[in-house]
Amino acid sequence: MRTLHKHYIGGEWVEASAFKLHDVTNPATGQKSGEMVLGTEADVDRAVAAAAKAFETFQFSSREDRLEMLENILTEYKKRLDDLAEAVTLEMGAPKSLAQKAHVPAGIGHLSEAIKALKSYEFFEDRGPTHIVKEPIGVVGMITPWNWPINQISCKVAPAIATGCTMVLKPSEVAPYSAQIFTEIMHAAGVPAGIYNLVYGEGQVVGEALSGHENIDMMSVTGSVRMGAAVQANGAKTIKRVVQELGGKSANIVLDDANLEEVVSRDTVAVMRNTGQTCTALTRMLVPHSRMDEAAAIAAQAASTVVPGDPTKDETTMGPIAHGEQFKKVGEMIQTGIGEGARVVAGGAGFPDGCPEGGYYVKPTVFADVKPEMAIAREEIFGPVLSIIGYEDEDDAVRIANDSVFGLSGAVQSKDHARAQRIAARMRTGMVYINGAAGDLSAPFGGYKQSGNGREWGDHAFADFLEVKSILGHNQGIG
Structure with a gap:
């Protein structure tokens, strides 16, 4: 049986503020396969504080530093392919061939596309005397689903790091095993403390605490229309950006x-x-x-x-x-x-x-x-x-x-x-x-109407994680 009894906050595995457990079920048998600790608002506060502290310096990291970080994550990810595939099959029931050939390789694809895009992405633009800068938005709360769990984690984390954002992830309580392994990958890759944080829990507790938190600058969520609407409504209290990838009937x-x-x-x-x-x-x-x-x-x-x-x-x-x-x-x-x-x-x-x-x-x-x-x-x-x-x-x-x-x-x-x-x-x-x-994987992924807003995948994903600053008069006297 798998036991997920600790959150990952500030670069280390930490005890939860309250030891309340949630059973994780193997859908192939309907039987318990493990248990996961349920986070609280206090756990979210700790994780957001760690992310905010890390952002103070990470926002000024160089392109080269972030490329090295992504390359290290990709290297460690490739070491855990079998473990990830086994986890995806156990947690959400994907046939092992699909887990091996589609679910897990998607993480390689998203990390690789982020690396490729970051190498040439333009964060600066000059228009006469004005200097336009694209800066990281800040601390990002992430809520990921159970249907393509490692795909959705990697396609959010990769552009966040590429643009200099820090983050707090709440994975699905239905499929948390691959998130645990991904977090181990982040730690093995040497990602500095606080850039990436993980809090297990339920949407109505951890998700609500994240989306309403005054120190979360953006929410990136994938899930149902009902969940997306709830996050957007809660996020409106602090006028934070909410990027959603929701349902479809294609x-x-x-x-x-x-x-x-x-x-x-x-x-x-x-x-x-x-x-x-x-x-x-x-x-x-x-x-x-x-x-x-x-x-x-x-x-x-x-x-x-x-x-x-x-x-x-x-x-x-x-x-x-x-x-x-x-x-x-x-x-x-x-x-x-x-x-x-x-x-x-x-x-x-x-x-x-x-x-x-x-x-x-x-x-x-x-x-x-x-x-x-x-x-x-x-x-x-x-x-x-x-x-x-x-x-x-x-x-x-x-x-x-x-x-x-x-x-x-x-x-x-x-x-x-x-x-x-x-x-x-x-x-x-x-x-x-x-x-x-x-x-x-380089094409923008997202929809119209109640399917959400914003775009994921490749260089188009970067825009949602960036703020735009105009510095007027910056270039006066140049040339």
């Missing part, structure tokens, strides 16, 4: 000239990746009404190739839902879809055959004949559930795609690349994938 517009067999097969399986617990998952597939039956049959066949089960087994391609509450919600949403009259062509309600008893397993599910007004077409399910929606023409497809409170991601599929580009330009979403394009 539309995948399959145009009438697309290769239906290829596209539907590929993208159905992609929705099931990470058990559907990905905010950018293309969970609304839009196809011409005339091709609904054909698309449904292809999707059903593709879903049948997904193998749910024990995430430690080689044959498993889809693990459990990460925790009990989410497991219950996904089951309820599948029942809602059935009740709304959507046609189940794969999966559906009930426990998948062959999965370990007690685990949080659901069937990879595909609904056809979904109407845009149905709950399964509008609400983020955050599970392995695909809704196939019919449309009349291009304009109707774009209208349906944009008729959402979310705007995180989207996709267009067409043999005519110029046509796909035109449709992509009309989609109100922060990211659009054309014809199965691969992900790009």
